[in-house]
Amino acid sequence: MKRRIAFISEHASPLAVLGGVDSGGQNVYVAEICKSLAALGYIIDIFTRKDAAVLTEVVSWLPGIRVIHMDAGPAKEVPKEALLGYMDEFTRSMITFIKKQQFDYELVHANFFMSGLVASEIKRRLGIPYVITFHALGKIRMIHQKEKDAFPAARLDIEQMLVNDADYIIAECPQDKQDLIGHYNADPSRITIIPCGFSSEEFYPASKAKARQRLGLKKDEVVLLQLGRIVPRKGIDNVIRAMRYLKDIPKVRLLVVGGSDDKPDFSRDTELRRLKEVAEQEGVAAAVEFVGRRNRQQLRHYYQAADFFISTPWYEPFGITPLEAMACGTPVIGSDVGGIKYTVLHGETGFLVPPHDPRNLADAVLEGVSCPEKYRKLCQNALKRVNENFTWSYVAQKAHRLYSRVAGKRVVTPLYLLQLKRSKRKPVAEPVFSIPAFAVS
Template sequence: MQRIAIVSEHASPLAPAGGVDSGGQNIYVANVARQLAARGYRVDVYTRLDSPSQPPVIDWGENVRVIHVPAGPARYLPKEELLPLMGAFGRFLEDCFEVAEEPYDLIHANFFMSAMASMPVARRFGIPLAVTFHALGRVRRRHQARADRFPDSRFAIEEEIVRRADCLIAECPQDRRDLIELYGADPARISMVPCGFDGEEMAPMDRREARRLVGWPDDAFYLLQLGRMVPRKGIDNVIRALARLRFHHHVDARLCVVGGNIARPTDQDVPELLRLREIAREEGVPDRVEFTGRRGRTQLRRYYCAADVFVSTPWYEPFGITPVEAMACATPVVGADTGGIRYSVADGETGFLVPPRDPDRLAEKLAVLARDPELARRMGQAGVRRANRLFTWREVGEELAEVFEVLIRRRPRLSGPRVPLSYDLPLARAAREAAETTKD
């Protein structure tokens, strides 16, 4: 039985989605691990120990273990503070690989820091390394500017990973283009495999029943925004569009925002919430915006199915799982024409694409759906077909397994010399710079 090590330094498959650093990558890692295990692989997921109550190893399911890596203090740290800890993370990987009774056949690193920690181990033991970045530093910096708290050394690390990894997994066509145009990636070493949804979790249900379950009235036009409570998700843009939809297009619309670290957030718990409430007051819709906080995965289907339209207009989005989940629930999607949303949402077929940060255009498209329920229904049904054709986790697992099998078969040719575990060249410089920046 072949063994795969999935490395995800900050995004544990055990963490509930919705927190500041807990979202799509956590869901991705969890489902990829399950799908690979279902195909006969033995999977170990390595993620950082961020709580003293976590056991070293958890048997998480048949053929899946979660291994907690002691790197830094056993408490939550923002991912922007983890870069100096990747040396310790990598040394722990080396120790585990050294004593393993059976060798690993492949490493799948998720995020640039996981790849940084995995690269020396992969080269020392001659193991193929596949990398899913989930977000690229140069793209993040372009959109977040000063709000991006990662050091510039991230760019050099990513360049070295792109140059040395055996395979780069792009999640959408834009991700592939960014790897080639911004990092000089070899197109022959890029495989495009998207994110997915769980068909057992997300499927259509009767809207009236869904609204009864979430406590919404039947007669209002409901928008749903679901995701992490961070500025780049563009929730402020949706609130402004809601105001225009009500006052300019005369639609009795309401907005429900699901997401956050806790079930009943306050302004003190979530700083972003205070800013969003103030925007709602400025726009004259404070009583038409509901912030529900985090909801469990089993509850999300009700919200997707209860909504008339799902809205997601982030500044940028490497992929974006929530639009796919909404499509799977037969809800039309109006999304930002950026990144993975541009790929998952078929403009004019399963919903509409609009520019980010343009509440007027967003309100116009929402008004079209509010005034034409039959069009909305057709788009919802088209979304179900598209989601089930292209974006199930089963399909994702099959595609990744095909990519990994090619890498494993080519292993003798890919294997590099056994070298000491060190962060040389750009990786060493970047790690030192990050440590110095943290001290300052």
């Protein structure tokens, strides 16, 4: 018998176009782990917010996977920092849908703290256990973002409640687990480390020369790649500033891939405009190319064409892009923070450097290109590491074992299903919780 589970990912739909401010690693995580779980025989519904009027309630996305769009605020894009007040409506919509469908989920997998808030109420009302992947923690974010953090202060109280309430917490790396224990006093016995992964169907090694030819890049250039969301915490300005220490390399080019548009719009995107100004101030504008957004199929060619993938954020809960680069045989230079220091082995699959340190970053690049034999070893080790430890099938197997353990503890049939069997009538959705006033201040 196939097992039916629900994912909640309120702001990160697997159907979203990647590259925007709120579209990134979580979207990939939800999409890819669900694909691999479906291959194991799961039937999965992914509940996400309806952010466009044209979206239908139910989208049969892939075999065994549906995407369910929940009413939660206006049917348009809303920054995730402004979504908390709509989670009451999201919860009502989801409970109504579950009751209307007249079936039960073994378990809910919540993604992000707002999805956890919904899952917690569903557990209380319908008796369905839940696990949660936070993807980012408010207390850690505030340490780095400080007054620039736009999430409501209630996020911290909600996360603390979820840490105590969830049946199990999925940490994405050892640092994530340490932060949960140290900052939220989480019970270590209810935390398991399950990393993110990469898709071997999308990302794999290929001829660097052919990839460069496809992208119009020269064979003899040293190509550095920065790819991901264009937001300040990603530290892209740090990579640009490092370029002025690399002027002794005859031909060096930095490609900055990402953004909301296929063609960079500096007049509309304030962060892109700031980064362009940084390049001009540092005197490296001629060596920095802002590429714009690219789809998943195109990204592979950029990873394959690059000599190094560079990612130096201030903090990073995990970071999927380093895995994708290594899967293409490209070593990574990354910040010695969060998930990057877990996935990248210093001196073996790439280099780890402090954030906010362009000189140290430049030195890592110079070390990497100074010895062809060492560089080949970095490429080989990167490819080996991701294929042994970070495939989505590996991730799904670990999630499957956790789900079985959590669902196996559930022995009570939810009251609404018992009532449904007795009455043989469709249940009427009852009102659910209202988010307390402190949560939307």
